[in-house]
Amino acid sequence: xxxxxxxxxxxxxxxxxxxxxxxxxxxxxxxxxxxxxxxxxxxxxxxxxxxxxxxxxxxxxxxxxxxxxxxxxxxxxxxxxxxxxxxxxxxxxxxxxxxxxxxxxxxxxxxxxxxxxxxxxxxxxxxxxxxxxxxxxxxxxxxxxxxxxxxxxxxxxxxxxxxxxxxxxxxxxxxxxxxxxxxxxxxxxxxxxxxxxxxxxxxxxxxxxxxxxxxxxxxxxxxxxxxxxxxxxxxxxxxxxxxxxxxxxxxxxxxxxxxxxxxxxxxxxxxxxxxxxxxxxxxxxxxxxxxxxxxxxxxxxxxxxxxxxxxxxxxxxxxxxxxxxxxxxxxxxxxxxxxxxxxxxxxxxxxxxxxxxxx
Amino acid sequence: xxxxxxxxxxxxxxxxxxxxxxxxxxxxxxxxxxxxxxxxxxxxxxxxxxxxxxxxxxxxxxxxxxxxxxxxxxxxxxxxxxxxxxxxxxxxxxxxxxxxxxxxxxxxxxxxxxxxxxxxxxxxxxxxxxxxxxxxxxxxxxxxxxxxxxxxxxxxxxxxxxxxxxxxxxxxxxxxxxxxxxxxxxxxxxxxxxxxxxxxxxxxxxxxxxxxxxxxxxxxxxxxxxxxxxxxxxxxxxxxxxxxxxxxxxxxxxxxxxxxxxxxxxxxxxxxxxxxxxxxxxxxxxxxxxxxxxxxxxxxxxxxxxxxxxxxxxxxxxxxxxxxxxxxxxxxxxxxxxxxxxxxxxxxxxxxxxxxxxxxxxxxxxxxxxxxxxxxxxxxxxxxxxxxxxxxxxxxxxxxxxxxxxxxxxxxxxxxxxxxxxxxxxxxxxxxxxxxxxxxxxxxxxxxxxxxxxxxxxxxxxxxxxxxxxxxxxxxxxxxxxxxxxxxxxxxxxxxxxxxxxxxxx
Numbered sequence: 001x002x003x004x005x006x007x008x009x010x011x012x013x014x015x016x017x018x019x020x021x022x023x024x025x026x027x028x029x030x031x032x033x034x035x036x037x038x039x040x041x042x043x044x045x046x047x048x049x050x051x052x053x054x055x056x057x058x059x060x061x062x063x064x065x066x067x068x069x070x071x072x073x074x075x076x077x078x079x080x081x082x083x084x085x086x087x088x089x090x091x092x093x094x095x096x097x098x099x100x101x102x103x104x105x106x107x108x109x110x111x112x113x114x115x116x117x118x119x120x121x122x123x124x125x126x127x128x129x130x131x132x133x134x135x136x137x138x139x140x141x142x143x144x145x146x147x148x149x150x151x152x153x154x155x156x157x158x159x160x161x162x163x164x165x166x167x168x169x170x171x172x173x174x175x176x177x178x179x180x181x182x183x184x185x186x187x188x189x190x191x192x193x194x195x196x197x198x199x200x201x202x203x204x205x206x207x208x209x210x211x212x213x214x215x216x217x218x219x220x221x222x223x224x225x226x227x228x229x230x231x232x233x234x235x236x237x238x239x240x241x242x243x244x245x246x247x248x249x250x251x252x253x254x255x256x257x258x259x260x261x262x263x264x265x266x267x268x269x270x271x272x273x274x275x276x277x278x279x280x281x282x283x284x285x286x287x288x289x290x291x292x293x294x295x296x297x298x299x300x301x302x303x304x305x306x307x308x309x310x311x312x313x314x315x316x317x318x319x320x321x322x323x324x325x326x327x328x329x330x331x332x333x334x335x336x337x338x339x340x341x342x343x344x345x346x347x348x349x350x351x352x353x354x355x356x357x358x359x
Numbered sequence: 360x361x362x363x364x365x366x367x368x369x370x371x372x373x374x375x376x377x378x379x380x381x382x383x384x385x386x387x388x389x390x391x392x393x394x395x396x397x398x399x400x401x402x403x404x405x406x407x408x409x410x411x412x413x414x415x416x417x418x419x420x421x422x423x424x425x426x427x428x429x430x431x432x433x434x435x436x437x438x439x440x441x442x443x444x445x446x447x448x449x450x451x452x453x454x455x456x457x458x459x460x461x462x463x464x465x466x467x468x469x470x471x472x473x474x475x476x477x478x479x480x481x482x483x484x485x486x487x488x489x490x491x492x493x494x495x496x497x498x499x500x501x502x503x504x505x506x507x508x509x510x511x512x513x514x515x516x517x518x519x520x521x522x523x524x525x526x527x528x529x530x531x532x533x534x535x536x537x538x539x540x541x542x543x544x545x546x547x548x549x550x551x552x553x554x555x556x557x558x559x560x561x562x563x564x565x566x567x568x569x570x571x572x573x574x575x576x577x578x579x580x581x582x583x584x585x586x587x588x589x590x591x592x593x594x595x596x597x598x599x600x601x602x603x604x605x606x607x608x609x610x611x612x613x614x615x616x617x618x619x620x621x622x623x624x625x626x627x628x629x630x631x632x633x634x635x636x637x638x639x640x641x642x643x644x645x646x647x648x649x650x651x652x653x654x655x656x657x658x659x660x661x662x663x664x665x666x667x668x669x670x671x672x673x674x675x676x677x678x679x680x681x682x683x684x685x686x687x688x689x690x691x692x693x694x695x696x697x698x699x700x701x702x703x704x705x706x707x708x709x710x711x712x713x714x715x716x717x718x719x720x721x722x723x724x725x726x727x728x729x730x731x732x733x734x735x736x737x738x739x740x741x742x743x744x745x746x747x748x749x750x751x752x753x754x755x756x757x758x759x760x761x762x763x764x765x766x767x768x769x770x771x772x773x774x775x776x777x778x779x780x781x782x783x784x785x786x787x788x789x790x791x792x793x794x795x796x797x798x799x800x801x802x803x804x805x806x807x808x809x810x811x812x813x814x815x816x817x818x819x820x821x822x823x824x825x826x827x828x829x830x831x832x833x834x835x836x837x838x839x840x841x842x843x844x845x846x847x848x849x850x851x852x853x854x855x856x857x858x859x860x861x862x863x864x865x
Binding site for chain 1: 709720
């Protein structure tokens with residue numbers, strides 16, 4: 001006999017919803033702590049030192065922000081696609097292709113004033129990243145091809161293509177045999193403001209821009225409607241193919257811009273490792289932010305703290321960095337799991353029937 | 360001697376959140392009887408039957424099957440007790456044969472003894488007068504055959520108690536007759552049959568006893584022979600309903616608003632869904648469309664609205680051919696046509712969005728610039744809520760959380776708001792309770808008196824005859840007649856629905 005009964009929730013107050021979410025996050029920390037304890041460390045020490053490692057000193061804080069920037073920009077890109085229920089998991093590839101586009105300009109164009117040079121790099125990055133997203137969008141719009149597999153596969157093509165360039169035609173002659181692309185000249189590197197490259201300004205600006213785009217423009221509205229129901233979109237006279245393609249160009253463009261920021265300001269060259277998994281982590285952050293651009297900002301900062309804290313405990317406490325990766329997974333697992341409790345009510349059957357609400 | 364009680368449900372209650380779907384419901388069904396479960400949408404019929412088939416579990420109350428108390432926790436338990444439910448939407452695997460579908464999930468070893476199985480199926484078919492080719496693939500079957508297969512499936516699993524959920528909704532009159540024969544056969548073999556429905560004429564025809572539910576409660580159980588239709592309606596609705604719909608005659612002279620000329624449309628399977636349809640819609644009239652579900656009603660609406668491409672033909676809107684124009688063109692060109700699609704939340708509205716955003720849906724195309732203006736639509740939303748008396752906490756409430764009637768009012772309100780000249784409505788009262796339905800009829804009559812031409816796709820012949828000035832009858836994609844409801848009987852329309860050509864009195 002089943003002891004647990006599951007039924008759909010009719011209505012849920014905002015307050016209750018918040019409580020369930022908070023419980024989910026607390027449970028995820030508990031579970032992560034348990035794992036840390038099993039590994040032989042004291043979670044009570046580990047957690048505070050992670051936070052300390054992420055925001056304890058100015059340099060650490062800078063490192064955290066450096067990690068937050070690409071995460072925010074990529075998350076915004078993913079958000080635009082996800083709003084339309086277009087499951088773009090090709091962020092990695094789009095970042096790399098964007099970096100490739102920016103690098104091509106950086107390595108081949110000379111004699112432009114720095115602002116123009118950077119602008120050109122950014123535009124090139126958005127175009128190449130956009131193209132990488134346009135390909136699956138085109139096939140989805142015209143032939144209904146599954147975008148999840150398509151975007152995922154394009155990641156590997158991008159990675160291998162950049163690897164090829166790095167090891168082959170674009171290998172710098174001065175690198176003494178190392179597979180390395182030439183370092184950018186000074187005029188192709190993003191300037192800094194308050195000790196951090198101005199990517200943070202770009203990220204903040206984009207948060208506002210994407211928020212405005214989704215909520216206050218016609219195209220943003222169309223994207224939301226297509227995401228909810230293509231039939232309704234058709235009924236309302238929307239050109240669905242065009243909406244899919246435009247929003248994916250934007251999505252890929254934003255991811256590509258991440259590539260430009262990372263190539264220009266952080267790596268100062270093209271390298272296959274510059275995407276750093278942001279394309280995948282951004283899926284988590286965009287989802288946790290419930291596809292809200294403003295929330296993306298905060299979720300990404302929290303995740304950057306987690307990433308930076310993970311790096312820190314690796315050095316200071318010799319805890320494997322994988323622990324931080326694992327925590328990301330655990331948090332996502334619990335928060336996504338809590339969605340179930342937001343939509344369904346779990347009741348114990350039998351004589352416990354009166355004791356409702358396990359969530 | 361009293362017959363054996365196949366089902367006895369006592370004091371059944373079931374809550375969903377704050378909604379009481381069933382409250383203290385009583386139901387007794389004997390072996391060898393056809394029992395109709397009657398009630399409006401949301402009266403709790405399906406909830407009750409889902410508890411009987413083990414999908415839900417009652418909060419309180421007892422269920423006895425053949426006199427034994429049972430406690431189902433899954434559909435498996437229910438099947439084991441000989442209960443078989445046939446759902447409105449068939450649960451069959453298209454690419455498999457009838458035989459494969461029958462044995463699916465019945466877990467009788469790894470290997471299937473094909474020949475024995477065929478024999479068993481034949482035996483069951485012969486016993487109840489069912490007819491299905493065991494090796495036919497489901498995708499090659501007609502709706503009626505699929506339903507027969509569903510029945511064989513549950514009988515094969517040893518069901519002696521059958522529950523049919525709205526079994527006639529998708530059938531042609533002939534198929535309904537066949538189904539009723541099968542049901543009568545099963546009754547004679549001693550099975551207990553429960554049919555869930557809200558169609559009164561069918562209830563009167565097939566059932567032995569009727570239990571009426573209203574708002575989750577049992578109103579009473581009556582013998583079919585001893586009850587009048589009017590009394591049944593009163594039991595369902597809770598008050599005497601004046602079933603007369605006011606109808607004012609169209610004022611002459613008629614002005615032709617919409618003319619459909621020789622229109623042919625293919626559906627997704629490349630079959631002709633509409634074949635050389637021609638008709639006209641005049642100002643100030645309600646033109647009804649009658650026909651068995653799937654006779655081309657969806658296609659005619661969507662083709663006129665620009666959602667489906669036609670193979671040939673022309674559609675004139677006030678003399679101008681609009682065929683081939685997309686919904687976008689129609690909105691942008693200011694063609695004043697409203698369309699209430701069959702699937703309200705799947706096509707007409709965005710469920711998760713609020714009323715304002717749903718108004719923007721039809722408005723934003725004509726806004727200048729790239730920005731979305733909410734202001735004008737907020738004003739409009741307030742007006743519509745007030746004018747149509749929509750019950751909603753606010754205009755910022757997601758429409759899918761409203762009741763069916765209020766959802767329909769939002770949709771109708773939006774379409775009426777643009778002052779259409781032509782209003783196309785597909786099953787506008789489907790799923791609404793009787794009160795809400797009458798509100799919708801009133802609104803449509805209002806439009807008619809303003810000179811709007813209304814195309815009304817309906818399913819209930821009585822309503823069509825009461826509401827419409829003319830009724831056009833569809834049969835498998837063809838118009839078999841356009842009749843004046845005052846001059847024909849329901850039976851004559853029924854004949855046209857099945858392809859009879861006589862009595863075409865346009």
